[in-house]
Amino acid sequence: MYGSRRMTVISHLAGAAERVTRAARLFVHLTTRQTRWGVTDLYAAAMTARFMAAHELLDKAEALVGDDPDIELLHVSQPIWFGTTTLHEEN
Template structure:
């Protein structure tokens, strides 16, 4: 490769990197201005997702118990995975009326 070709290839790479950076900046600005999500909104969405995952876990465990067909199986407590906050949910029969 001749010296002129190397310079043109280098300029082409710099221009390409600049256009990718500008594209990423446009997407970031669009997300910040169009969605208008504040930090409290993001926190609320994450907290809601955490409890929705726990609800889905309860439903899946109840379906598994029902599908087993064994009347002696009793669902007492569940523990969500660590990435959902490791919540332990207890089924207290005395408080249910």
């Protein structure tokens, strides 16, 4: 009796987990409008995010410098955990 009840509870929990997973997959599919994320898609997204963050950092640094003639912004470096990218801005 107890083993049967435990198996029924486990079966219901597994079914509920499957429904939640299916709903989450549908949500991701609808929000990204992409059916699958391949390895190259994930790599491209990571590289794009990394360089977009670096350019955002460059823009913020330029905003902090402003029009001060004594300061010249030559480059902005990212920390090593972001891949140590150095952006040089050429005028």
